[in-house]
Amino acid sequence: MQQERIWEALVAGLAVLLGLGTWYLSGSLPTTEEGYPGPALFPRILAVVLVLGGLALLGPALWQRQWWQAGLLGRLGPVGVLLAALGLAPWLLPRAGLVVTAALYAMLMATLLGARWAAVLGLGLAVAGVVQGVFVLLLKV
Amino acid sequence: MFGLESLVALVLGSLYGAIFGALPGLTATLALSLFIPIALFLEPTVAFSAIVGITATAIFAGDVGAVAVRIPGTPASAAYTEEIHELGRRRSPALALGIAAFASALGSLVGVVFLVGGSLGLAQVAKQFSSFEYFWLVLLGIISGILATPSLLKGMLAFAFGMLIATVGVDPALGTPRFTFGNVSLLGGVPFIVALIAFFGLSEVLRALYDRHQPAPRPSAEATQHQVARSYFLEAPLLVLRQRWLLLRSSLLGTFVGFLPGAGSDLAAWMSANLARMRKNRGEQVVVAGAGSNNAAVAGTWIPALSLGIPGDTLTAIVLGMFMVLGITPGPDLFRNNFGLVLQIYGAFFLVSVFLLPLSGFIAASLVNQLIRIPRPLLLGGVMGLCLVGTYAINRNPADLYLMLVLGAFGLLLQKGGFPLGQLILGLVLGPLLEQYLMVSLIKTHWDLTAFFSRPVALGLALANLLLVLGMLYLRARQARQVREVRP
Numbered sequence: 001m002q003q004e005r006i007w008e009a010l011v012a013g014l015a016v017l018l019g020l021g022t023w024y025l026s027g028s029l030p031t032t033e034e035g036y037p038g039p040a041l042f043p044r045i046l047a048v049v050l051v052l053g054g055l056a057l058l059g060p061a062l063w064q065r066q067w068w069q070a071g072l073l074g075r076l077g078p079v080g081v082l083l084a085a086l087g088l089a090p091w092l093l094p095r096a097g098l099v100v101t102a103a104l105y106a107m108l109m110a111t112l113l114g115a116r117w118a119a120v121l122g123l124g125l126a127v128a129g130v131v132q133g134v135f136v137l138l139l140k141v
Numbered sequence: 142m143f144g145l146e147s148l149v150a151l152v153l154g155s156l157y158g159a160i161f162g163a164l165p166g167l168t169a170t171l172a173l174s175l176f177i178p179i180a181l182f183l184e185p186t187v188a189f190s191a192i193v194g195i196t197a198t199a200i201f202a203g204d205v206g207a208v209a210v211r212i213p214g215t216p217a218s219a220a221y222t223e224e225i226h227e228l229g230r231r232r233s234p235a236l237a238l239g240i241a242a243f244a245s246a247l248g249s250l251v252g253v254v255f256l257v258g259g260s261l262g263l264a265q266v267a268k269q270f271s272s273f274e275y276f277w278l279v280l281l282g283i284i285s286g287i288l289a290t291p292s293l294l295k296g297m298l299a300f301a302f303g304m305l306i307a308t309v310g311v312d313p314a315l316g317t318p319r320f321t322f323g324n325v326s327l328l329g330g331v332p333f334i335v336a337l338i339a340f341f342g343l344s345e346v347l348r349a350l351y352d353r354h355q356p357a358p359r360p361s362a363e364a365t366q367h368q369v370a371r372s373y374f375l376e377a378p379l380l381v382l383r384q385r386w387l388l389l390r391s392s393l394l395g396t397f398v399g400f401l402p403g404a405g406s407d408l409a410a411w412m413s414a415n416l417a418r419m420r421k422n423r424g425e426q427v428v429v430a431g432a433g434s435n436n437a438a439v440a441g442t443w444i445p446a447l448s449l450g451i452p453g454d455t456l457t458a459i460v461l462g463m464f465m466v467l468g469i470t471p472g473p474d475l476f477r478n479n480f481g482l483v484l485q486i487y488g489a490f491f492l493v494s495v496f497l498l499p500l501s502g503f504i505a506a507s508l509v510n511q512l513i514r515i516p517r518p519l520l521l522g523g524v525m526g527l528c529l530v531g532t533y534a535i536n537r538n539p540a541d542l543y544l545m546l547v548l549g550a551f552g553l554l555l556q557k558g559g560f561p562l563g564q565l566i567l568g569l570v571l572g573p574l575l576e577q578y579l580m581v582s583l584i585k586t587h588w589d590l591t592a593f594f595s596r597p598v599a600l601g602l603a604l605a606n607l608l609l610v611l612g613m614l615y616l617r618a619r620q621a622r623q624v625r626e627v628r629p
Contacts, residue, residue: 007558008295014554015298022305022320030317036588039312039319042576046308049301057294078350079553082525086343086546089529090539098533102526109346110522113353123519127526139182141534 009061015054022047078112099136103128143488147190150183151489152497154194159501161195162202164520167345168215169199170563173459174341175524177334178531185467186485192463193489196456198501200406200439201245204432205505208237217438220410221431224424235369235507239377240425241432242502244388247381248433249494251392252399252440256447257487259400263448264476272585273593275449276578277602279571282451284606285401286567288613289408295560302555303568304575306331306548313573314580326540331548333462334535336569339545340562342528344552349521351553373503384426387417388433395434399441405454405563409438436498440490447471447483451571455563458570 026040026047037044085108093101106127110120135141154176161172172195180188203215207222208229218225229237270278283300290296309320310330321327381388391413398409413434417427442453443460450471452458464471469479476483532545555562586592594600 004557004559007554011298011554011558011560014551015302018302018305025320029312029319030315032315032584034587036583038315038580039317041314042312042572042579043305043308043319046301046305049297050305053294053298053301057298076351078353079347082347082350083546083550086529086542086549089542089546093533093539093542098530102530105529106522106526108522109350109525110518112350113518113521115516115518115522119516119519120522123522127523130523131526131530134179135530135534139179139534141530141537 005061008057012054012057012061015050016058019047019050019054022050082109082112098141099128099131102131143190143485143492144186146184146187147485147489148492150187150191151194151492154191155198155493155497155501156504157191158195158197158199159202159205159505162199162215163205163505164515167520167524168341169196169203169217170455170459170566171341171345171524172199173456174334174337175527175531177337177459177463178534180463181334181466181535185469185479185482188463189460189482189486190489192460193486194493194497197249197436197439197490197493198497200435201242201432201498201502202505204238204241204245208234208241217406217410217435218431220407220414220435221427224414224427224431228424228428233369233372235372236376236380237428238502238505239373240380240428242373242499242505243378243381244384244429244432245436245502246494246498247388248392248395248435248437249440249490249498251389251433252396252437253487253490253494255396255400256440256443256490259444260448260483261476263444264473267449268473270449270598271596272578272581273596273599274602276575276582276593277599277606278445278449278451279575279578281602281606281609282445282567283571283575284609285613286564286571288609288617289405290561290564292559293617295558296564299555299560299562299564300568300571302551302560303565303570304572306336306565307569307572308576313577314584326536326538331544332535332541333466333569335532335541335544336548337459337462337566338528338531339548340552340555340565342524342531343545343549344556344562346521346525346528347549347553348556349517351557369507370503380425381429384429387426388429391417391430391434392437395437396441398434399438399453400444401453405442405456406435406438407454409441410435436494443486443490447475447486448473450475450574452567455566458563458567461570 022043026043029040030038032038085105089101089105096104103124107120107124110123115123157176158169158172161167162169173192176191176195180192183191200215200217203213203218204225207213207218207225211222211226213219213222225237225241228240287293287296287300307330309327311317311328312319318328394413394416395406395409398412399406410431414427414431417430442457445451445453446457446461450461452461461471469475469482528545529542532541533539535541552562555565582593594603
């Protein structure tokens with residue numbers, strides 16, 4: 001429960017920031033010919049919802065003591081590794097091709113989850129086979 | 142009307158849905174999200190046959206995990222997990238799954254009857270609707286979607302996030318680029334399928350990685366193959382038939398809840414199972430009520446989706462996204478321009494209900510223990526690979542992978558904070574519709590807000606919104622009071 005409050009606070013803070021950012025960016029959008037708000041109206045309504053909703057959640061979540069002591073960062077390590085690896089995917093894909101890239105990421109995920117190397121290898125081959133068969137040969141991706 | 146290709150797609154879709162639904166952690170939504178990149182390459186009639194197969198069977202197959210390891214494969218099965226697991230342990234897994242399969246099949250059939258009648262009728266009525274009526278209908282979908290979540294605030298924020306993501310691109314009022322930061326590839330908005338894969342695929346993978354030290358589910362019930370066929374095909378249907386009135390009531394309730402935009406099969410199953418418990422029904426009866434109701438709701442959710450273009454739940458939100466990508470307009474136009482496709486969808490639902498649900502149930506009953514023994518790291522590794530391929534396959538644009546990365550990480554944050562991702566996807570679909578109908582109505586009336594209440598149907602729908610909010614808030618307050626009284 002305490003863990004959830006930490007994440008909740010993070011999302012609430014993000015909602016407030018996104019709301020403020022949306023309000024600010026909407027200011028540069030044009031109005032209608034009659035002078036009424038045009039494309040800015042809907043995002044600004046959402047911005048108000050995000051800021052108010054975010055603040056309503058953020059207050060009680062921050063009020064919880066020791067909320068940053070719940071070992072949040074320690075468990076984020078492998079998640080960070082996968083996200084960093086995914087950041088390389090747009091560079092890798094045109095060079096290694098779709099089949100190899102998909103197999104590599106499937107193998108990386110299984111490794112991070114603690115699968116044994118033989119199973120990881122088997123998974124890589126299986127994913128490569130499925131992607132080659134379905135996406136490359138059948139769907140011509 | 143139903144070609145061989147469509148039939149094959151329906152069968153394969155059902156098997157694929159059954160596997161995804163059966164495995165704890167892999168939901169019907171994930172199954173559909175990963176299938177959409179493939180569906181875009183198929184003929185619409187073939188693709189939608191497979192989609193019907195996936196959605197209907199995955200919801201039923203959620204019971205497999207519940208029977209075997211007491212972990213529901215899909216949220217819709219969570220409503221009666223205790224009862225179905227106990228039934229499987231006490232009698233046999235085959236009997237428990239047989240009851241769920243036949244109740245699901247008959248519930249689905251009830252839903253199909255209402256799907257055909259309801260969507261055809263509603264499409265006729267919807268021809269008279271203007272932007273005002275549609276505005277209130279979409280708002281009704283958003284409000285009921287928020288009210289269906291355990292935390293109203295989180296539900297509201299999830300919708301707002303989804304709607305905000307949907308504002309990226311060209312706006313519907315003046316055609317001005319918005320929040321694109323000069324990036325040409327964002328002019329068309331955030332690709333729906335990429336968002337779908339990120340929120341339901343990648344975020345699920347990341348969550349599993351974050352929670353990797355949690356113990357894996359272990360089978361507590363040994364599913365022997367002895368007398369599987371007898372329990373499944375003889376005892377289970379008889380037991381279900383003995384509860385025919387309960388099944389009919391639950392299926393009708395399920396169809397109605399499914400019909401309400403934004404509610405969906407999870408809520409239908411909870412309501413029917415709770416009603417059965419309140420009447421002091423036994424385990425089998427709770428299972429019949431819950432399983433019948435959640436599959437009836439699957440068909441029910443397609444009624445507003447087809448006839449009004451408003452999703453009944455997350456799955457139909459994905460289906461509507463697929464319609465948009467294919468350039469097909471749901472609503473009355475769908476019945477006018479693509480009636481063959483509508484007939485195909487009806488036919489697919491009928492075939493799934495009569496043949497494929499009982500059949501896939503039998504396969505699941507025979508393989509129940511083998512299915513849940515597939516190692517989770519390999520399963521999620523495969524999902525990771527498919528997320529990457531699916532995202533790339535849509536536009537063949539490697540930059541979409543960055544989008545997937547950002548939205549997937551955001552999805553992890555939301556999941557861990559207990560924010561409903563389904564509501565975010567509903568917001569992604571309903572947001573542009575709400576803005577479009579709002580702006581069209583405002584511009585054509587020169588910002589006369591009274592015009593929103595000037596037509597009788599619009600006024601009725603506005604009142605329906607008000608009544609829904611007041612009614613649900615009253616029910617929630619009463620429930621909260623009851624919980625406080627029960628606690629010491």
